[in-house]
Amino acid sequence: MTEPTPSSFEVHDKAVLAKARAVLDASESPRAWADAVVDAVKRNDEWRGQRCLNLLAPEAPTSPTVRRLLASEIGTRAAEGHIGRINRWFAGTQHIDEVEALCVELLKTAFRCRYADHRLMGSMLGNLTVYHALTQPGDTVMTASQPFGGHSSNRHDGPAGTRGLTIVDVPYNPATLEVDLPAFTQLARQVRPKLVVMGMSMTLFPLPVRQMSDVIAEWGGQFIYDGAHQAGLIAGGQFQDPLSEGAVILTGSAGKTFSGPQSGMIMWNDPQLTEPLTEAIFPVLVATHQVNRVAALAVAAAEMIEYGQRYMAQIVKNSQALGRALDERGISMLGADRGYSQTHQVIANVKPFGGGLEVAHRLAEANIITNKNLIPGDGPEDWDRPSGLRIGTIEITRLGLREADMATIADFIARVLINGESTQTVGQDVIDFRLPLQTFYYNFDNGWPAWVNGE
Numbered sequence: 180m181t182e183p184t185p186s187s188f189e190v191h192d193k194a195v196l197a198k199a200r201a202v203l204d205a206s207e208s209p210r211a212w213a214d215a216v217v218d219a220v221k222r223n224d225e226w227r228g229q230r231c232l233n234l235l236a237p238e239a240p241t242s243p244t245v246r247r248l249l250a251s252e253i254g255t256r257a258a259e260g261h262i263g264r265i266n267r268w269f270a271g272t273q274h275i276d277e278v279e280a281l282c283v284e285l286l287k288t289a290f291r292c293r294y295a296d297h298r299l300m301g302s303m304l305g306n307l308t309v310y311h312a313l314t315q316p317g318d319t320v321m322t323a324s325q326p327f328g329g330h331s332s333n334r335h336d337g338p339a340g341t342r343g344l345t346i347v348d349v350p351y352n353p354a355t356l357e358v359d360l361p362a363f364t365q366l367a368r369q370v371r372p373k374l375v376v377m378g379m380s381m382t383l384f385p386l387p388v389r390q391m392s393d394v395i396a397e398w399g400g401q402f403i404y405d406g407a408h409q410a411g412l413i414a415g416g417q418f419q420d421p422l423s424e425g426a427v428i429l430t431g432s433a434g435k436t437f438s439g440p441q442s443g444m445i446m447w448n449d450p451q452l453t454e455p456l457t458e459a460i461f462p463v464l465v466a467t468h469q470v471n472r473v474a475a476l477a478v479a480a481a482e483m484i485e486y487g488q489r490y491m492a493q494i495v496k497n498s499q500a501l502g503r504a505l506d507e508r509g510i511s512m513l514g515a516d517r518g519y520s521q522t523h524q525v526i527a528n529v530k531p532f533g534g535g536l537e538v539a540h541r542l543a544e545a546n547i548i549t550n551k552n553l554i555p556g557d558g559p560e561d562w563d564r565p566s567g568l569r570i571g572t573i574e575i576t577r578l579g580l581r582e583a584d585m586a587t588i589a590d591f592i593a594r595v596l597i598n599g600e601s602t603q604t605v606g607q608d609v610i611d612f613r614l615p616l617q618t619f620y621y622n623f624d625n626g627w628p629a630w631v632n633g634e
């Protein structure tokens with residue numbers, strides 16, 4: 180194999196692409212190439228799946244049933260359009276209709292709302308649905324900037340920018356990490372945004388949804404809550420409930436705290452929104468929408484209804500305990516004066532240890548997976564090398580861990596960052612700690628962690 184050669188202009192890392200090209204060049208056999216893919220997946224499973232402490236805030240382990248459904252036959256079937264015989268282009272969809280209708284009804288139950296849609300491939304598309312349905316190019320929206328936790332889907336480089344919207348920053352108080360309500364009120368009255376979209380990837384505390392909604396209601400503005408991260412916490416009743424506090428739409432990722440298959444969800448109550456939102460989803464943003472994923476999402480919703488309250492409450496308890504334990508070991512934590520967190524995340528300022536990029540990679544060498552994060556004080560020039568580190572407790576909670584275990588995890592992190600121990604030594608201890616923990620709880624396959632009944 181000689182061509183095609185990697186392009187000289189790439190956004191992807193050229194060295195990684197070249198390595199893949201070398202794998203293809205090393206053999207003439209497409210079967211060997213396929214094997215190389217399967218082998219890489221297996222290596223990830225053995226490392227990330229079995230040996231690592233995965234503390235990434237935007238990912239969650241699914242239950243065995245959810246994972247099994249992702250590989251099911253129904254995922255090979257085409258079913259575009261809305262649910263029901265007359266709405267589909269294809270015949271033979273009666274069981275697909277059953278699955279999809281169950282998913283919609285389960286989402287409505289899980290989120291205590293009147294409408295939900297199950298067809299979005301990601302929360303990015305949920306936000307694009309909102310911008311498509313409710314704005315025109317040139318409209319003004321207000322959203323949070325990234326150093327305060329905002330996400331690109333509501334910024335210039337994402338769906339909001341693509342829609343040609345004018346984006347004005349929601350003012351924040353860097354000391355308290357809270358929306359600066361007086362400044363927001365003044366600025367909002369001046370620019371009169373059509374929408375305020377609060378989508379927080381760095382999320383420690385609830386937002387003043389009611390107060391912000393009331394301000395923009397003065398000119399008919401609407402509040403959208405992008406709950407990509409918080410969807411599970413919301414469904415589990417462990418966080419603010421945006422739809423009952425003034426938000427007209429809630430979007431969410433299914434694969435973050437909600438602990439289902441990676442994809443998107445959108446929920447609302449106002450019947451007048453149903454047509455614009457539903458028709459933005461199909462035929463604008465999705466056609467074939469992966470019915471295997473819909474089935475998996477439906478089961479994840481049922482799990483959330485049965486197990487969500489306790490599962491999500493434990494996630495929050497664990498993040499608070501982990502925040503405290505890290506703080507006690509000399510790692511500076513955001514929100515320390517407010518109890519560290521009311522979500523699945525805690526945020527460390529790791530600038531003294533070399534910054535988020537460097538620290539996240541050092542911890543990964545010790546089999547502890549986190550991510551770099553912008554924090555207040557970081558500017559645009561710090562984008563690639565921000566000061567913060569985001570640490571999440573979804574997976575360790577689903578593995579059955581609770582507050583007392585957080586000290587062990589904080590010790591691993593402190594041994595690398597504070598004591599400067601070799602990542603190899605700490606990494607071996609991490610593997611020894613993790614290997615016995617291979618069961619995901621809070622689902623119909625494995626039930627509750629054993630300690631729940633022993634309490």
Ligand SMILES: *Cc1c(COP(=O)(O)O)cnc(C)c1O
Pocket residue numbers: 237300301302303304329330332378379380405407408431432433441442443
């Ligand atoms: C993760 C995230 C998204 C994107 O969600 P996907 O499901 O990955 O498409 C959107 N908004 C916010 C605030 C996020 O954190």
